[in-house]
Amino acid sequence: MADSTIEPVLSVPEQPKNQNSSALDLGSPAFLVERALVGLGLSIFFGLALGMHRGGLSLITHALAIPGGLLLTTCVSIPSLYIVLSMLGAPLRLGLLLASVSTALHTAGRVLAGFAPIAALLVVTIREPIALALVAKLGLEIAGCLSLYRLMSAVREANALSGTIPGSAQTKYGLVLCGFVVLALNLGQMAFSTLLPALRGAS
Amino acid sequence: MSPALTQSIEQLLRSPDNVVQSLKSKDEQVGAYRASLLLIVTGTACFGAVLGTSHGPLQSLYSAIKLPAAVLLTLLLTTPAFTAIAAALRRPLTAANATLLVLAAAARGALVLLALSPVVWLAMRHGLQYHRGIMTAVLCYTLADMYALRMILRGVGNDWRGRFVVLFFAAALIPAGAQSTWMLRPFVGRPSQHTLPFLRNIDGSFTDSVTRSLDSSVRFE
Numbered sequence: 001m002a003d004s005t006i007e008p009v010l011s012v013p014e015q016p017k018n019q020n021s022s023a024l025d026l027g028s029p030a031f032l033v034e035r036a037l038v039g040l041g042l043s044i045f046f047g048l049a050l051g052m053h054r055g056g057l058s059l060i061t062h063a064l065a066i067p068g069g070l071l072l073t074t075c076v077s078i079p080s081l082y083i084v085l086s087m088l089g090a091p092l093r094l095g096l097l098l099a100s101v102s103t104a105l106h107t108a109g110r111v112l113a114g115f116a117p118i119a120a121l122l123v124v125t126i127r128e129p130i131a132l133a134l135v136a137k138l139g140l141e142i143a144g145c146l147s148l149y150r151l152m153s154a155v156r157e158a159n160a161l162s163g164t165i166p167g168s169a170q171t172k173y174g175l176v177l178c179g180f181v182v183l184a185l186n187l188g189q190m191a192f193s194t195l196l197p198a199l200r201g202a203s
Numbered sequence: 204m205s206p207a208l209t210q211s212i213e214q215l216l217r218s219p220d221n222v223v224q225s226l227k228s229k230d231e232q233v234g235a236y237r238a239s240l241l242l243i244v245t246g247t248a249c250f251g252a253v254l255g256t257s258h259g260p261l262q263s264l265y266s267a268i269k270l271p272a273a274v275l276l277t278l279l280l281t282t283p284a285f286t287a288i289a290a291a292l293r294r295p296l297t298a299a300n301a302t303l304l305v306l307a308a309a310a311r312g313a314l315v316l317l318a319l320s321p322v323v324w325l326a327m328r329h330g331l332q333y334h335r336g337i338m339t340a341v342l343c344y345t346l347a348d349m350y351a352l353r354m355i356l357r358g359v360g361n362d363w364r365g366r367f368v369v370l371f372f373a374a375a376l377i378p379a380g381a382q383s384t385w386m387l388r389p390f391v392g393r394p395s396q397h398t399l400p401f402l403r404n405i406d407g408s409f410t411d412s413v414t415r416s417l418d419s420s421v422r423f424e
C-alpha cells in the first residue's frame with residue numbers, strides 16, 4: 001500500500017477566539033454557560049436513543065439520566081482538580097478552568113449526540129438487556145475519553161496562559177492531571193451506574 | 204460510462220490521496236458524490252448477488268438489493284458520529300466534507316468487495332458450506348472496511364490524532380454495520396430453508412450469528 005499523508009487533508013483548522021490558544025475557547029460567562037448547556041442538551045439524544053429499548057417512561061428516565069450523570073460527574077470532580085492544582089501552586093485561574101469544563105461538556109454532548117442514531121439502531125433491534133448496557137457503556141466511555149482529552153488539553157493551555165510554569169512543576173501538574181483522569185472516569189462510572197437504568201439492569 | 208466516472212474509479216483504485224485532495228474542490232464534490240454512490244451501490248450489489256448464488260437467482264436478487272441498502276443505512280447512521288469524533292479530537296470537518304470522505308471511503312471498500320466477488324462466487328460454486336459462506340462474507344467485509352478506514356485516515360491526517368479518530372470511528376462503524384446487515388438478512392440463505400423470505404425475523408444479534416457460524420464451521424470439519 002502507498003504511504004499515507006501525515007497532514008490532515010480535509011479537516012479545517014479550528015478558529016479559536018483567543019489567538020494564544022487552540023484547545024481553550026474563551027468567551028463571556030454567558031457564552032461558556034450556553035456552550036455547556038448545549039452540550040448537556042445534545043447528550044439528551046443519546047439518552048432518548050437508549051430509552052427506545054423499552055419506550056414509554058424509559059425514554060424520559062434515560063434522557064434525563066445522561067445529562068444528569070455528566071453534570072454530577074463534573075460537579076463532584078472539578079472542584080477537587082481546582083483545589084489540588086491550586087494547593088500545588090498552579091497558576092490556573094478559575095475562569096479559565098470553567099472555560100475548559102464548558103469545552104469538555106460541549107464535546108461530550110456532541111459525541112453522544114453523534115452516537116445516538118447508532119445506539120437507537122442497536123438497542124431497538126437487539127432485544128437482550130445486555131446489549132443495552134453494552135451500547136450505553138460504549139457510548140459513554142468514548143464520549144468520556146474524548147471530553148477528558150479536551151478538558152486536559154484546555155487545562156494545560158489555561159495553566160500556561162495563567163503564568164509561567166517551571167519544568168519540575170509541569171511534571172507535578174501532569175501527574176495530577178493523570179490522577180484526575182482516573183478519578184473522573186471512576187466517578188463517571190459510579191454516577192451513571194446509579195442514575196442510568198440501562199446500567200442498573202432495570203431497563 | 205462517462206469519462207468523469209471512469210476517472211473517479213481510476214483515482215479511487217490508484218491514488219486515494221488525489222481523491223481526498225479533490226474532495227476539497229467544490230467543483231469536484233458533486234461528481235465525487237455521484238461516483239461514490241454509484242460505486243457503493245454497484246460494488247455491494249454485485250457482492251450481495253454473489254452471496255445469494257448458493258440459493259438461486261431470487262436470493263441473489265434479494266441480496267443485491269439489500270446489501271447496498273445495509274451499507275447506505277450504516278453510512279447514514281455513522282456519519283454524525285464521525286463528524287463529532289473528528290471535532291472532539293481537533294480535526295473538525297464540515298458536514299459536506301465528512302459525508303464526502305465517508306462516501307469515498309465506502310466506495311473504495313465497495314471496490315474491494317467487487318474485486319472479491321469472483322473469488323467468493325467460485326467458492327460458492329465449489330459447494331462452500333452455509334456457515335463457512337457467512338464467515339467468508341464477514342472476512343470480506345472486514346477487508347473492505349480496512350481499506351475504507353485507511354482512506355479516512357488520509358482525510359483526517361495520519362498522525363496519532365488521525366489514528367484515534369479512525370479508531371473511535373471504527374468502534375462506532377463495526378457494530379452499526381454489523382447490525383444493519385444482520386437486520387436485512389438473509390444474504391446467503393439457509394440450505395434447509397425451502398421458502399425465500401425477503402427479510403427474516405430479528406432474533407438474536409450479529410455477534411450471536413458469527414459465534415454460531417464460527418462454531419459450526421469448525422465443528423463440521
